[in-house]
Amino acid sequence: MMLPTGTGKSICYQLAGYYLEGLAIIVSPLLSLMQDQVEQMKMKGEKRVVALNSFLSYEEKQAVLSQLSAYHYLFVSPEMLQQEQVLAALKQQKIALFVVDEAHCISQWGYDFRPDYLSLGAVRAALADPVTMALTATATAAVRKDIVTKLQLNQDHFKEWIYSIDRPNIALSTQIFQTQKEKEAALIETVRLQKKPGIIYFSSKKKAEEIAALLAKELQIKVAAYHGDVEAMDRMKLQQQFLHDDIELICATSAFGMGINKGNIRFVLHYHLPSNIEAYLQEIGRAGRDGGPSIAYLFYQKGDEQIHHQLRENELPEDDLLEMAYQNGITAIEEQVNEVQYRFVKNQLNQGISLADAKKQRNELIGKKKKQLNEMLDYIQTAQCKRAELLKHFGEELKQQLENCCQSCGINLTEYQEKERVIQEKTQEENADWQAYLLKMFNLC
């Protein structure tokens, strides 16, 4: 099922699981998503729900596994399903429903970053081919086909529910800059005028931190940086603060997003371009969930794509490393490769793939990523309607002409901007408020 976030993806498996006999397994990509879901379901009165993950101690995990029949919903990561003990315990149960949430992860992460996503098909087979539901908000036709194949769904017995990816209330702005200075100046000006809250996306953790500090200083707004190096506890806090409008702006890498359910995000700005169009759509799709007028800005400067070239080249092992691993075993290259490279080689070896095929698969994957980045660059450059381009990528056609559509069709920016006078009054008022509050707290007035 492909349907936009906020339209009730969770209820699809919750309701089905409720009426079916047996256990519903929900595969989820993030621990925080699992915890959220479990908490929400418990709050609504469903107690037979548990998340089996590394938050549990050894004893707790054993306890869950030994009394699986007491549960109706089980949240797990794809990695957890690879553990023999877990799979063995699940095999003893009647599986009512096998759900893959955020199913685009299969295609997006399975080939390198999180290979256990590709083994979900084997898990399904081991569980005697249970009824399966794959859910996502953004997947191209190719990705959907990949999901069906990798999950080993019966080609004749599956049905797709596909909804439009178009978000008419999000205007699509793209701007091209000659130097970094120009881009930064435009960023400050845009953020100053733009209605908040908002998210700014970066391809670099360092840049996210840097700009967060700059904006805090220049505009005196409540802003925080969010990326993979931020501690889990701090991440949770930031999410909560953002959710409650205590923080009005987040400077983030792609780490920020999944599971962010906030209605009033008024803009998403890309300081760096994302690595592909689907990622772009996912990221801008976090704006305007409440249906209110929102805008996506994409700032591009020639050369910005180099980050992605470099990341891609470092991601997978070169020929010499592959050859060494195939000759002398995986341990021979352990010291020279990163975790993702190591796992890629290990997987190829474990699956008995030949050296020539391993090289071929690596090259195909790199080629696919190059193509995806080029599509992103084409989108930035095109003088055609941006919305029509995005829709075309997902096999859709633009049906209606919008008033505020995109850079090519024209956007009336004032629709999305604060009136500066109002901001200043508000800030002064807020300042007075917290100062008075502090004084009162310390009994100074």
Added chain:
DNA sequence: CGGACTGTTGCTACCAACAGTCCGGTGCCGTAGT
């Protein structure tokens, strides 16, 4: 890969031209050590 930044050279007094260096994402798991 190519822009941004830093340091050196070269010619001559303040700075232009060039060479060299650096950058750079996403999460699960188990285990060891603090």
